Amino acid sequence: MRTLLVGNTGYITNKFVEEAFPESLVMVMGDTNIRKNRKKNLFVRPFVKNEKELEDIFSTYDFEQIIYFSNYLTFHGETRGEAEMLRKILQLCREKRNMRIVYLTGPERLYDVPTGKTLLVSEMENLCREYAKLYKITVKIIRSPYLYSEQYEKDFLNTVFREISAEQKITFQEDESQRMFFMSMQDLAELMYKIFDNWDEDEEILNIADGFDHCFKDLGGKLTELCPHLKVSYARYSIMENMLKDDKIIRYKYGWFPKISILEELPELYEHYQERNNIKEGRLDSLKHIISKHKAAVRAAEFAAFFILFELLNGIAGNQAQFKMIDLRLIFVVLFGSTYGINYGIAAAVAESLSLIRAFETEGSSWYVLFYEPSNWIPFIFYFAVGAICGYIRMKNKDNVQFIKEENNLLQEKFLFTREMYQETIEDKNLYKKQILGSKDSFGKIFDITRKLDVIQPQELYIETIRVLEDVLENKTFGLYTLNRENGYGRLETASAQVQGNYPNSIKLSEYSAAMEELENGNVWANREFLENYPMYMAGVRKNGELVMLICIQQASREQMSLYFLNLFKILSGLVETSLLRALEYQKAVEYRQYVKGTHILKTEYFEERLKVQHDMREQKLASYVLLKVEYSEMSLKEADEILRSKVRENDVWGISESKELYLMLVQTDKEALPNILARLKQAGLVCRQIDEELTGNNRTGENK
Structure with missing residues (x-):
């Protein structure tokens, strides 16, 4: 199966993919921390906004099942762009009748108090249902509790951990008695596996109810245990939102219920967060973190410090001959305008203008003399002009660099995507070539089987039949019985080496009544009800409409209990029947020569x-x-x-x-x-x-x- 995970994908982990889709090719499209692993058929790429490029991806991978992770799965998360992204995905599924789509959304529709989010979620669900009716595709809507992750930066729990690490205090927007609804990704992986493993074509709305009855006071208490010095506070007035009663459809239909509580995982998640973010960092790292977090304050401090420094230099060196030709105030304006842009350039011009006015006043010139004498305006005009020009140049260069970076990133993404498509095309070419030349159900293989079964001695044919069946069907538990309908018994002619002694030498046909009607009609019988003392598969060889031989498969793996395997077994049984009847006809023709008269x-x-x-x-x-x-x-x-x-x-x-x-x-x-x-x-x-x-x-x- 080829699976697409799209939408709010920051919660997805490698473990989730392995447990939910163990035998699928999986592409994660969106913001995620996992990396591509070609050996495990895991591909990762950001969401493509260009509809033509998105259509190319769908055409290339030909997805068979899709899970759309809604933004409403994030507690207090952003919800912008949900409708447009969902529409693009549903639009590309319109021509695929066998597509399996799951829209995984949050619990807002389960609250007994309507909110703004409730109305928005209702619109998203209606969008899915309308597309399903319009284009005849199957969409299952799952209303899940909120997800949580310590590594997803936009997640509620990650935000809580950040605030704890930075300030040692946390304020919840909810009342301490308000219930909280969260679900583990491990539980979700198990549910996704069961839903796709038992997929039907019925449109469903499945509700995952809360099974732990926790409130925010419990969460605050658990956080206090992890951080003894933490101060936890709650909002005093919050709307109580209670979830509707559990309809138990998921429990009865899929045999699933949530088993992992957020409070159980909280210590381990917090430990992982600390390890990932290197909380125990050095003084220099702490200083860098503080500077990066408070950039505006740091720049303001730099501005003030350099202004004071230049004023001191101007006062000390202003009367010296070598500094007569240098305007330190203009240098200060150029410095901050070129470094931080037009805003700081104008601010530097204002500061230095005030400094120049103060200098004129010190020399005995009043400010109104400066104002009424146009020649005195020249330095002020230059300060503002230089500050604006340097700031503009800085801003323009910064925008150009940013544009080139974005363009470079876009070209790099396109190049990587093109290279990935090329590599996959080469791999598919080699794979299809091998399948054409050596596939167990290719025309070349069928010709080889026909050639091997072209023998006239029935006993030799038994040997070749066992070899061919074991090789093509990849099973080592075959047995061949010749039948005598007069006495109602079958005699074992040969069996695979692995099950020698497991097949009885003689069987009574009346003991296999559950299979005989199907075999009489020329069909292959499969033991789907796991009847005792029956093989997993039985196929008959008929002569003139009467059964003369049985081909049995004693054991079969789960992958071999499929329609493809049954049809392939039926084809091979037909080839064996043709060869056996030819051998029996030949034996009958030369019978007079073989026996003593x-x-x-x-x-x-x-x-x-x-x-x-x-x-x-x-x-x-x-x-x-x-x-x-x-x-x-x-x-x-x-x-x-x-x-x-x-x-x-x-x-x-x-x-x-x-x-x-x-x-x-x-x-x-x-x-x-x-x-x-x-x-x-x-x-x-x-x-x-x-x-x-x-x-x-x-x-x-x-x-x-």
């Missing part, structure tokens, strides 16, 4: 061939057998054949050597069952003894030649 005794060369195949199957741990030498001195060969036909199974084989010695091969028989078989044959007049198992097929039948 008037009997079911295989001639020497055909029995040796069958024995060699069976021996290969045992070497590969696909089957077992026992080879017996039959003594029939007191009866004819035909009489011995009649006894064997009545006393052994239809898939057992017997043949004769060139020296007229009779051999019996008991297929899928072990040493535990052998004494009963020998006793039954002896009672019928046939004395049998087991041949050395280490001999090859040729040596066994030819040992007495």
Whole structure:
């Protein structure tokens, strides 16, 4: 699945993505602290405001499911731009009928007291429902308690921690008895997994109720435990907002309820916040932090300090010859105008004008003489002109630098996006090439399967069938049964090495009535109800409309209980059926050449061939057998054949050597069952003894030649 997480994404963590979407390609689009991890199919990028570029991203990734994190999930957060961003996302989903969309919003609609936010949230929900009806897409609306995070700067909890670290006091806007509604991201990840895992096409509004009954007094008390010197205060007059009663739909439908309280996680979150922000910093770092936090005050102090310094220099050095040609007041104006911009340039001009007026008064000239004599205006005009010009140049250069930085960042983003698309295109090209050449369901693979199954010996076909099924379906628990509908039994021909001994040698077809109707109709039966003593899958091979073989899969993983796997198994069973029927037709055509005339005794060369195949199957741990030498001195060969036909199974084989010695091969028989078989044959007049198992097929039948 390809998943898009968009909107108020600052709460998303790597752990949330891994738990909520363990098998998905995930893109997080928005403000977030997580980083891209291509190995884990995790991609991160800022939200794209350009609709054409956003459309290109949707077209490239072809998302199948989307979660929109509303701004209303942040307690006391900003809500601007929500409607426009949500509209853009819904607009791009209009042509995708199978798209899964979840709009995750805050709890305002669950309050029993209407507020301004309640009306705004209602409009957002109506927008989702209208788009769903208009474009036939499925949107589920989830009203969640507020989220919290110590690392998301816009979050309420992060703001609380900052105020504690800076001022050792905190003032809540709520009354101490007011209830608070917060939910852990870990609980949310579990809920998202269950919702998408049990997705249906019904439009729903799901309400996540508060399950902990905490108030802000509890939060303040917990913070005081973490910081003993903290001073906590509350607003005296706040509207009590209580959540409506729990409808318990989520609990019953998805088996989920919140388990983690914010108060339980608070100590760990505060510790992480301190580690991340390096609270135990040095004096120099503290000074830098104070300066960066109070820039305006620091600049005002610099202005005052430098003004005093220049006044002292002007008083000390003003009468010296080398400073007669230098106007220190003009230098002060140029300095602050060039450094801090036009506002400080004008302020410096004002300060130095007052300083010049004071200097004239010290020399005995009154201020009205300065005012009425135009020639005295020249230095004042220069101060203001220089301050304004230097400030303007500074401001213009700053704007140019900022513009170039923004343009550079935009170009860099486009370059990174283009490079990412290029890399993914190359990866997709290589992936599709491998799939075309080696995919288990490609035309090339199907041709290879057909070639492997093109054998005329049924026993050899059993070996190739097991190999092909194990390779293509990536399962090692296959079993093949040949059926005799007259006696209602199936005989095990071969099974995967991994499950040798787990399949019974014989099965009674009446015990599999739950599957037989489906198999008779030519379909694959899947054990979706997990019936006891049934394999997970069964497929039939039919001849002239009648079942002659069963292909079973004893065990299957969760991924293999899918429609794709079932269809692939059905296709392969059809290929096996075609090859088996061809082999049986060939065997029937040459049957007269294989058997001694008037009997079911295989001639020497055909029995040796069958024995060699069976021996290969045992070497590969696909089957077992026992080879017996039959003594029939007191009866004819035909009489011995009649006894064997009545006393052994239809898939057992017997043949004769060139020296007229009779051999019996008991297929899928072990040493535990052998004494009963020998006793039954002896009672019928046939004395049998087991041949050395280490001999090859040729040596066994030819040992007495």
